Amino acid sequence: MAPASVRDLGAEWPAKRDPMRRTGSLPLFSSIVIMTLQAAFPNLSIAAAPRAVEYKLDNGMQVVVIPDHRAPVVQHMVWYKVGSSDEPRGTSGIAHFLEHLMFKGTDKIGPGQFSKIIARNGGQDNAFTSNDSTAYHQAMAKDRLPLIMEMEADRMANLKLLEKDVENERNVILEERRSRVENDPGSQLDEQMRATLYQNHPYGIPVIGWFHEMAKLSRDDAFAFYHRYYAPNNAILVVAGDVEPEDVLRLAKETYGKIAANPATLRAPRPSEPPAVAPKRVNMVDERAGQATLVRHYIGPAYPKAAPREAEALDLMMKVLGGGSTSRLYKSLVVDQKIASSAEAGYSGEALDTGRIAFYGVAADGVKLADLEAAMDKVIGEMVTNGVTPRELESARNQFIASYVYESDGIGALARRYGWGLVNGQTIADVEDWPNRLKQVTADDIKMVAAKYLNIKGSVTGWLEPAAPAAVKTAKKS
C-alpha cells in the first residue's frame, strides 16, 4: 500500500499518506488476515492469547475485555450486528454511508468534531463496514477510555445530521467508490464476480453500494437504518489493552448501560442461495488491466455455521493449496510449469451466512488464461481426488500457529480477533478453542471438504485481460 518512498522515512514521523478512514471494507477477504491469526499450538496459544472476560449489560449489550498490560494504551471497539447485506433493496451502500455519517455529530458533539476531539486527546479513530457488521474503533492512552466510551455511547443514541453534511458526505462516498472501484479494474472484476456468483443472497451487492443507488441515498434512509439497528442490544463492546475487566464493566454501565434496548432491532434472515446448477463466468477486457489475471471463487461455509471441523479443514486445505511459495499452486504453476508469475489461494469464513474460497493467478507473459485455468483446475482436481499428505497437514498447522503467536503481539489484532468472531455469532470459547479444533482436523476431513466445496457448479471464474488502448476506444464507440 504505502509506496517505497514512505519507507525511506524510517520510523519517527511515519508519514501518513492516505488516511483511509471510514472505509467501506470489502469483506470476506479482509478476514483472511483475521483467520490467519487464529491457529496455534496449544502450549503457545496459552502464552499468546490472553483470555477474554465477558459480561452482558442489562440492556443486552455484550462487553468483552482482553487485558494486556504491556503498554499503557487501549483499543476500544464497538461492533454492530448489521452490515450491507441487511440493507433494504434499492438502497445499497446505506450501511457504509451511515458509518460515514456517524462522525457528523450529536447534540453534545458539534458537526465534524468527533475525530477532532479524539485527535486532541492523542487518539486515533476509524470505522469500517462489511457485509455483516459495522465497527467503530479508537486507540488511545488508557486514561482517555472514559471519554471515548462516553462519546461512542452518545452517538449510538443521539446522532444528529444536517442536510448539508449529508449532501457533502454523499459526494465523498461517490469519490471513495471511484477510487476503490471505478479506477481499479481488478476491483471491478471482483464486484462483477460476486454479483454473478450470488444469485439470491445479498452478498452479491457491493458493500460500498452501486453507484446509481448511492447517488440517491438520503438523510431519511440513513436515519431509518440507524434507528432500526443501532442499539445496545445489537452491539458488542470490545476493549483490549492496559485495563482491568471490572473497571471496563463499570464504565460500560455508566455509558452504554444508560441507553434503552430496542426490541425491534433484530435483523431478518437473508434470502439464501438456491442449489448451484451451473458454473458462472465473468470475462472482462480492460486496457488498464496490466497483466492477464485469473480468479476463481467458490461459495464455502461461514465459520459459525459450518459443520464441526469443516471450516478448520478448509483453512488447512487452502493453506496447502495456495498459501505462499511452498504451496502446491505456486510450485506447480509458477515454479514447475512457469505459466503464472504468481498464484495463491485462501479460504475466508468470517461471515454470517457463507464464506469464500478463492484462487488467484497472474498469467506469465504470452500464456493464455485458458491454459492457466486448465492447469489450476488440475491442481484443484488432485486435491479433490487425493487430499493432503500428513506432512503437508502438519506444516499448514505450524504456519497458522506461528502467525497466531506473532499476531497476538498487538492489542489491535487481539480486539479484532474477538470482535470478528463474536459479531458473527461465535462465542468467546469458540474463538479461544479454535487452535484446538484445528488440531483435530484429519486428512479425511480435508478430502471431505474438498469434495463438498470445490464444486465447479458453485463457483464463478473471472478473467481480466488487458487490451490495446485502440481496441478499447473502438469498442466504446459501438
Add this chain to the structure above:
Amino acid sequence: MISRIATILAVSLGLQFSTGIAHAMKIQSVTSPGGIKAWLVEEHALPLLTMQYGFMGGSSQDPASKPGVANFITAMLDEGAGDIQSADFQEQMETLAAKMRHEAGRDSLTGTFQTLTANREKAGDLLALALSKPRFDADAMDRVRGQILANISFASKEPDKVAEESWFETAFPNHPYGRPVDGTLASVGAMASADLRAYRDRVFGRDNLKVAVVGDIDAATLGAFLDKVFGGLPARAELLPVPQIEPQGGPSVHTVEMDIPQSVAHFGHIGMARKDPDFIAAYILNYIIGGGGFASRLMDEVREKRGLAYSVYSYILPLQRSSVYLGGVATKTDAMAKSLEVIRSQLEQVSKDGPRAEELADAKTYLTGSYALNFTSSGAISGQLLGLQMQDLPIDYVDTRNAKVDSVTLDDIKRVARKLLQPGKLIVTVVGKGGDKTPQN
C-alpha cells in the same frame, strides 16, 4: 517471492493500530563481540523475537543504467543461499515458522526477521546465509523477474502510483531519486545475477548496517546472534556518491493521460531536512495542514466542507540527499482544478498568516498524546528504533521527543510556515483524462 494479491484477493481494511510506549521501555545499546551495533528492547512476555535491519543506500545505489537492482535483491534473498536451493530454503523457513521480508526504498534496503524463541538459532543460520551467500540462481531469477515485470505492469496502470512516479521523475531529473525504485521493464528484463552480486558486495557492509531488536532475548545472547547473522558481511560498504538535490523546475503541471473517471494528483516542493533545527516545527505544521486526517485543514476544506474528495493529505519526506513536502488528492475529473485551487489557497493562507494558536495547541496534544501508539507491537517498536538510527537520531530520542514538540511556539511555526510553504513553486502531476483545462508547462 513477490506477490500481487492486493486488489483482488486481499482487500483489507487498510487500518493499522499500534499499541503504546511500554510502561518502562528501556532501549539498550548493544555491541556484539564482533563490533556489530544494535538497539534492543527486551520483551519476554511472548516467546518471539523481531529484528529489523537496514543498509543505507536503497535504490539510490542502483547503477544509473540499471534501476531496480536493490528491489530485485529484496525478492531474491529467500530464493536460496549457500548450498540450499530456493524451494528447500523456503520450506526450511516455513518448518521453523520463521519469517523474513525485505524491502527497498530510495535511501535504504531494509529487512524484517521474526522467529519463535525455540527456533531462533536455526532460523538465524538461514538468515545469515541469505545475507552473506545468496545464490541468485538463474531459475529463481527468471521467476522473480516475471513477478517484478508483472508488478511494474500493474503499477503502470494504477493512477496513484503513476502520479507519484511521475512526480519524482519530474522533480529529480537525472538523479537517482528520479528513477523508479522497482526499475523499468527494460532494466528488470536485462537484470543479471552479476548486477545483484555487485550491489550486494558494495552495499551490504557492516559499517553501513543498522539493527533494531525487540523480544525474548538478552543483550549477551543478542551479541552472539548478531555476529552469527551479520558477521559474514564485508566490513566496509563502498557507496556511490549521491548528489544533494532540490526538487527541480517548479511551478509546473504535468498531465499523464489515462482513461479513468477519477483523476489523481500529487503536488509538492522542497521540504525540510531531518537535521534542520526547524524540522519538528515543520512536522507540526504539516499535521495542521494535511497530515492530521480529519484534524487537518486540507481534509476539512476539500472533503468535509466541499465533498470534493475521499482522500487528501500531505507529508514531509526527508530523504538523505534532499527533502520534499508532498501531497495528494483524488477527485472526479471535472473537480480536479477546483480541488487544486482550494489546496493552493490553503497553503497560501498558512504561509502568510501561519496556523492559529488553537491549531498549534491541538496538534501538540495529538502528537504528544499519540506518540505511545507507535510503540505497541514488537514490529512497531523495532520499526521505530530502526528509523531513528537511520535518521542518525540519538538513543534517548524517544524520551525527549515530546518535550521537543511541546517547546515549539506560535512564532516558530509562523516563521517555519513562511519558510517551508511555497505554493507558487508547486510541481503538480495529474493522472487522468485531460478534459479540464489543466495548464501545461
